[in-house]
Amino acid sequence: MSDDAIATPPDATPALEPVTEPTPERDTDRATAPAPAPQPGVEQPPAGATAGGPQEQLLELALGELQTRRGALLREISELEGRREQLQRELGSSFSGQSDAIARRLKGFQDYLVGALQDLASAAEQMELVVQPLVVQPSPLDQAAAAAPEQTQAAPAAAGLFSQDEALIQGRLAAFQGPPDFYADPWKLRRSLEPSAAALLDDWFLAQGGRGAQPSTGSRNRNALVAAAAIAILGELYGERFQTLVLAGRPERLGEWRRGLQDCLGLSREDFGPNSGIVLFERADALIERADRLEERGELPFIVVDAAEQVVDVAVLQFPVWLAFAPGPDDFALEDDLL
DSSP states (O other): OOHHHHOOOTTOOOTTOOOOOOOHHHHHHHHHSOOOOOOTTSOOOOTTOOTTOHHHHHHHHHHHHHHHHHHHHHHHHHHHHHHHHHHHHHHHHHHHHHHHHHHHHHHHHHHHHHHHHHHHHHHHHHHHHOOOOOOSSOOHHHHHHHHOGGGGGGHHHHTSTTGGGHHHHHHHHHHHTSSOOTTOOTTSOOSOOOHHHHHHHHIIIIISTTEEEEEOOSSHHHHHHHHHHHHHHHHHHHTTSEEEEEEOSSHHHHHHHHHHHHHHHTOOGGGBSTTSSEEEESSHHHHHHHHHHHHHTTOEEEEEEOTTOSOOOGGGGGSSEEEEEEOOTTOTTOOOTTO
16 A cells, blocks of 8 residues: 555545444534544544543453452451461460470479478478377277287278278279270279389378378379379269369469379369369468368368479378379479579
């Protein structure tokens, strides 16, 4: 196509441009704003096509809204990623802080262990000197025992609080050493008892009459298993007429006792509380007050003392049934209170 065919005079109308019937409004617009003159050499768009039609405006509006939403979503995603990174940093710092605290406690435990063992050894010697009034009224058997001095040393072991239940206690301890019963009823032992722990309870029930100190088994969880076995036997002997009171000096220790007893006896959180079967104490005075109220109601308090307790109140030792764990050199679960 030659230049003469493309170029048109300024005052001429292209021959192929469609002619449309203008509306009155468009005629007015054309009268007020005349269309620009066509440029030579440039193909002109049809007369009915406008740069700012209604459809193009709607598309531009919808596109603008989508871009706005996209920007908002991108900002939210950025904020969530920032929060995730902050949480990860906090978790990392918290774990390192806990690790440092545990390391410091384990370091101080070595210095504390010797003094704690000496204090508990002296306390155990004093416990043996406490005389328990077992016989309210003299009987012919007591007179016969007084007549034979060589038999008086064996009398406390046979005349203990649980001497009448020796067969039941030994039978339960033998059964506890068998396979664990994970589906036993609540307040029944669901774990297996080691022979050393069974011997410990046999000595505590029959030789000490249910009141005395026993060496720790090496960890708080194992001590909780021993206490759970004692609770299961006491439950068969006294039913619901006794309540277990656990004394530990820190909330984390009480938490370990709660989890251990809950696992060994199949208990729930509702079984730990002032009006339930097991009560946890951080202070000895509150435990003593609770034990006094139980005795006033004719019930039996069973007191369990954690191995980490450095000093045991003398008033705690006056109750008829209590079990204190004395820490040994392999007891790695104890924390140092002197830090």
